[in-house]
Amino acid sequence: MVAKLELRNVRKSFDDKVVLRDVDLSVGQHDVICLIGSSGSGKSTMLKAINLLVSIDEGEILLDGVDITASSVNPNQVRESMGIVFQAFNLFPHMKVLDNITLSPRKVHDIAREEAEERARDLLDRFGLGDKVDEYPDRLSGGEQQRVAVIRALATEPDLMLFDEVTSALDPELVAEVLNVIRGLKDQGMTMLIATHEMGFARDVADRVCFLDQGRILEQGPPKEIFSAPSEARTQQFLQRIIDAGRL
Amino acid sequence: MTEPVEERVRGPRLLGPPRNRPAREEGARGALIAVISTLAFMATAIWVILTSDAWPAVQRQFFNPEKIVDAFPAIARGFWLDIKLFLLAEVLILIISLLIAMARSLRGPAFFPIRALAITFIDLIRGVPIILLILLLGFGVPALQLPGVPRSAIFWGLTALITSYSAYTAEVYRAGIESVHESQRMSARSLGLTQIQALRYVIVPQAIRNVIPALLNGFVSLQKDVALVFVLGIREGVREADIFAARTFNYSGYVTATFLFLLVSVPVARFTDWYTDRDRRRKQAVSN
Numbered sequence: 154m155v156a157k158l159e160l161r162n163v164r165k166s167f168d169d170k171v172v173l174r175d176v177d178l179s180v181g182q183h184d185v186i187c188l189i190g191s192s193g194s195g196k197s198t199m200l201k202a203i204n205l206l207v208s209i210d211e212g213e214i215l216l217d218g219v220d221i222t223a224s225s226v227n228p229n230q231v232r233e234s235m236g237i238v239f240q241a242f243n244l245f246p247h248m249k250v251l252d253n254i255t256l257s258p259r260k261v262h263d264i265a266r267e268e269a270e271e272r273a274r275d276l277l278d279r280f281g282l283g284d285k286v287d288e289y290p291d292r293l294s295g296g297e298q299q300r301v302a303v304i305r306a307l308a309t310e311p312d313l314m315l316f317d318e319v320t321s322a323l324d325p326e327l328v329a330e331v332l333n334v335i336r337g338l339k340d341q342g343m344t345m346l347i348a349t350h351e352m353g354f355a356r357d358v359a360d361r362v363c364f365l366d367q368g369r370i371l372e373q374g375p376p377k378e379i380f381s382a383p384s385e386a387r388t389q390q391f392l393q394r395i396i397d398a399g400r401l
Numbered sequence: 402m403t404e405p406v407e408e409r410v411r412g413p414r415l416l417g418p419p420r421n422r423p424a425r426e427e428g429a430r431g432a433l434i435a436v437i438s439t440l441a442f443m444a445t446a447i448w449v450i451l452t453s454d455a456w457p458a459v460q461r462q463f464f465n466p467e468k469i470v471d472a473f474p475a476i477a478r479g480f481w482l483d484i485k486l487f488l489l490a491e492v493l494i495l496i497i498s499l500l501i502a503m504a505r506s507l508r509g510p511a512f513f514p515i516r517a518l519a520i521t522f523i524d525l526i527r528g529v530p531i532i533l534l535i536l537l538l539g540f541g542v543p544a545l546q547l548p549g550v551p552r553s554a555i556f557w558g559l560t561a562l563i564t565s566y567s568a569y570t571a572e573v574y575r576a577g578i579e580s581v582h583e584s585q586r587m588s589a590r591s592l593g594l595t596q597i598q599a600l601r602y603v604i605v606p607q608a609i610r611n612v613i614p615a616l617l618n619g620f621v622s623l624q625k626d627v628a629l630v631f632v633l634g635i636r637e638g639v640r641e642a643d644i645f646a647a648r649t650f651n652y653s654g655y656v657t658a659t660f661l662f663l664l665v666s667v668p669v670a671r672f673t674d675w676y677t678d679r680d681r682r683r684k685q686a687v688s689n
């Protein structure tokens with residue numbers, strides 16, 4: 154079977170700085186992959202590359218077996234089947250929650266306003282945010298904002314979701330509500346690639362954990378393996394630092 | 402210098418009310434002081450002017466009531482034309498400059514020609530004195546006598562104003578577009594919006610909000626600069642005042658025109674200040 158997503162020999166540099174080097178990764182249908190690694194290791198760049206928000210220098214990114222970095226591919230079409238949520242500033246502050254969610258369905262997918270709004274309300278209800286429909290983002294808590302951002306990404310019914318440290322700008326007591334949404338998506342079989350600093354969550358939810366180090370996937374495997382018996386010294390060091398910081 | 406700041410500001414305790422005065426009383430007292438000191442200052446200034454030896458001559462030449470009444474109808478009619486030109490130009494400037502700014506902020510090699518065109522236009526136009534542009538277009542183009550090309554001085558004067566101000570205003574918008582957080586663009590694009598859709602629905606609405614004070618400043622500036630088309634012989638306010646001065650050898654017409662311009666620009670300037678202030682306070686309230 155063709156992998157849902159596959160990265161082959163992906164390289165990316167900003168100016169002289171190599172940020173991704175020879176990244177190979179295969180994500181199967183319904184897989185949940187967590188990307189861990191220290192700050193600057195290239196997690197965000199990797200996710201943005203997959204969403205075609207940054208262009209890669211070398212290599213291929215295959216979505217359902219099709220190379221989406223080919224110049225013949227329309228990036229907007231690729232993005233329609235993919236959702237991405239960033240660390241912060243996801244929501245458009247000048248739009249109500251409802252308009253944030255319906256913007257893409259209406260303008261990109263040409264869905265009629267009534268239908269788009271009905272679906273958005275359904276989604277908000279399902280995620281316990283039904284009463285926030287008419288709020289502006291700055292009136293929501295950080296956790297609610299991030300949940301709305303997830304809902305907005307889901308509104309166009311993607312079959313691959315990318316998460317870039319979606320909880321790292323949140324107060325600790327708000328982290329769980331956002332992570333629970335992601336757990337819910339796993340239960341529905343969503344294919345996900347999650348960059349995170351929440352090691353407990355990664356251990357819990359990931360089918361596979363990838364440790365990124367200086368733009369390289371240094372080590373990958375089931376969470377049990379990576380967290381309890383990492384084979385690379387750099388992985389051990391990284392995890393040790395996390396443990397010392399009391400985050401595992 | 403060991404005296405605490407608060408104490409110095411409020412003066413000796415003996416004269417002032419107790420320290421924990423309610424804020425409102427404080428404000429009222431402040432306003433009263435402001436009014437009294439302003440009146441005192443103005444009274445002094447007026448007294449100095451009116452008692453000076455030169456005043457009678459100044460009054461005869463500049464503030465002659467009879468001449469003002471005499472000059473007023475024509476100048477007011479001309480000024481009304483200024484206002485109409487200003488409003489028409491402003492609307493077009495706001496639209497055209499926004500399009501230029503959007504063109505300029507498109508990314509990627511495919512949009513290079515559009516981007517280059519926008520930058521060239523902005524650089525060239527901003528480098529030319531506005532009065533020169535008015536002369537060039539206003540006298541130059543009609544002189545060519547090209548078939549199908551308008552010859553009206555108003556048309557070309559207005560075109561020159563719009564062209565010049567669009568270049569400046571485009572830069573104002575661009576600053577606004579750049580002030581919007583990069584994540585907003587990324588988020589919009591990640592949702593499948595095209596660059597232009599992202600600008601239109603996400604970036605520009607936020608950008609405009611950020612530059613409203615700067616745009617309002619542009620209003621005040623244009624409202625005065627409209628009068629520059631008088632060099633083309635258009636009978637707007639300043640031109641009428643000029644004609645009056647030439648006819649009567651009296652400058653009260655200029656004063657009349659000055660007064661009319663101030664009547665419009667001062668309120669706009671005050672409004673700009675008020676708006677900017679309110680905006681800043683609101684932003685502070687949000688970030689706190």
Ligand SMILES: Nc1ncnc2c1ncn2[C@@H]1O[C@H](COP(=O)(O)OP(=O)(O)OP(=O)(O)O)[C@@H](O)[C@H]1O
Nearest residue numbers: 167168172190191192193194195196197198199318
């Ligand atoms: N647009 C850019 N221009 C230049 N350098 C960049 C750019 N984006 C990222 N980088 C650099 O690339 C490297 C990898 O950044 P990236 O954001 O992918 O790391 P990360 O693993 O997501 O880190 P963090 O955990 O802090 O989010 C960093 O050194 C960063 O400075």
Ligand SMILES: [Mg+2]
Nearest residue numbers: 196197317318
């Ligand atoms: Mg990152």
